[in-house]
Amino acid sequence: PSVPAPDMDGVVAALNSAMANGAPGAMARFTGPDGVRSRTVGVQDRVAGKPMDIQSRFRIGSVSKTFSTVVLLQLVEEGKLELDTPVNTYLPGLLPDDRITVRHLLTHRSGLADYTNAMFEHTVPGFEAVRNRVFSYQELVDLSLSEPRTTEPGVSYKYSNANFVVVGMLIEKATGRPVSEAYQSRIFKPLKLRKTSYVHPDTRIKGTHVRGYLHPDEAGGALVDSTEQTVSWAQSAGAVISSPADLNTFTSALMRGRLLSPAMMEAMTTVTPTDATNTRFYGLGLRRYDLSCGTRVYGHTGTVQGFYTYAFSTRDGRRSLSAVANTSNHGAANTALGGTLEAAFCGKKPA
Numbered sequence: 001p002s003v004p005a006p007d008m009d010g011v012v013a014a015l016n017s018a019m020a021n022g023a024p025g026a027m028a029r030f031t032g033p034d035g036v037r038s039r040t041v042g043v044q045d046r047v048a049g050k051p052m053d054i055q056s057r058f059r060i061g062s063v064s065k066t067f068s069t070v071v072l073l074q075l076v077e078e079g080k081l082e083l084d085t086p087v088n089t090y091l092p093g094l095l096p097d098d099r100i101t102v103r104h105l106l107t108h109r110s111g112l113a114d115y116t117n118a119m120f121e122h123t124v125p126g127f128e129a130v131r132n133r134v135f136s137y138q139e140l141v142d143l144s145l146s147e148p149r150t151t152e153p154g155v156s157y158k159y160s161n162a163n164f165v166v167v168g169m170l171i172e173k174a175t176g177r178p179v180s181e182a183y184q185s186r187i188f189k190p191l192k193l194r195k196t197s198y199v200h201p202d203t204r205i206k207g208t209h210v211r212g213y214l215h216p217d218e219a220g221g222a223l224v225d226s227t228e229q230t231v232s233w234a235q236s237a238g239a240v241i242s243s244p245a246d247l248n249t250f251t252s253a254l255m256r257g258r259l260l261s262p263a264m265m266e267a268m269t270t271v272t273p274t275d276a277t278n279t280r281f282y283g284l285g286l287r288r289y290d291l292s293c294g295t296r297v298y299g300h301t302g303t304v305q306g307f308y309t310y311a312f313s314t315r316d317g318r319r320s321l322s323a324v325a326n327t328s329n330h331g332a333a334n335t336a337l338g339g340t341l342e343a344a345f346c347g348k349k350p351a
């Protein structure tokens with residue numbers, strides 16, 4: 001069936017709107033039946049004045065959660081883990097509730113509190129306090145467990161980074177190796193994602209990269225260059241670095257079934273609503289957005305200090321969009337950037 005051509009003027013308008021709302025720059029890359037379309041606006045480095053470059057690397061934040069989910073679901077397919085088995089079966093004594101299962105982690109229904117709410121209550125001081133810190137997985141779990149559970153296991157969707165910290169622990173327990181090796185051998189290498197890496201706790205983004213600029217909580221406050229950080233507060237929940245092309249390749253390959261079996265893709269894309277709009281859903285480490293034209297897109301969003309990312313594909317993987325703005329803690333910029341999805345996947349609005 002024919003699909004609408006991407007409305008690249010609409011994509012540029014969304015990128016410019018992100019800039020008008022405080023992003024020094026933004027960019028988007030679309031792949032579809034008619035090939036690749038890229039657009040960039042503004043700068044990737046405010047001091048050097050370097051223009052945004054579609055080849056650049058950047059921090060993808062929670063889009064990392066989908067990479068971690070792919071590794072874990074491959075381990076499930078290999079019989080090394082089971083989705084409906086309690087986490088404590090694999091990591092004895094880790095969690096205070098034996099009812100919390102692996103599936104509860106991937107669907108944000110475990111009830112484990114998100115320690116980043118307290119950690120980043122004050123945006124810039126919170127960031128400065130951790131940007132060079134290296135946490136163990138256990139320290140992050142302990143931060144979560146120091147707060148009350150947010151739901152009985154399985155009862156409701158309560159997004160928490162803690163879930164994907166435990167996912168990282170499960171991957172390392174099941175493989176006996178660091179999670180970085182699993183990303184590399186199971187995803188980065190097979191898909192030839194040459195600009196995608198997991199370098200925790202190194203603070204640098206190697207090669208040509210976008211610099212990220214964090215908005216302070218104080219209106220009109222100066223932007224903070226947040227490019228260099230360990231992202232140790234997130235690790236398997238948010239520390240992957242990638243590029244627009246690699247994210248297009250990843251989400252498209254995922255939806256085409258290059259990484260997981262059809263049965264596992266069915267499980268991954270079985271979703272529940274995350275809000276009252278009934279257009280936003282979550283499956284297993286994967287978001288589904290239902291767009292105004294009826295198209296359903298699957299992927300993830302990412303917020304890490306100085307970067308906001310969307311990485312989505314259609315269910316058949318034939319169309320994919322990645323978009324990033326190099327600012328964060330500015331809701332209007334994030335929402336504006338989201339306009340790239342409607343423009344890219346729904347095409348020009350009828351006059």
Ligand SMILES: CC1(C)S[C@@H]2[C@H](NC(=O)CCCC[C@H](NC(=O)C[NH3+])C(=O)[O-])C(=O)N2[C@H]1C(=O)[O-]
Binds near residue numbers: 330
């Ligand atoms: C659910 C989200 C939005 S939050 C979650 C994760 N990012 C974080 O947990 C970092 C939150 C603080 C980042 C900081 N904000 C503050 O400090 C606010 N006081 C900023 O904007 O740079 C990610 O990425 N996910 C997004 C996702 O999945 O889309």
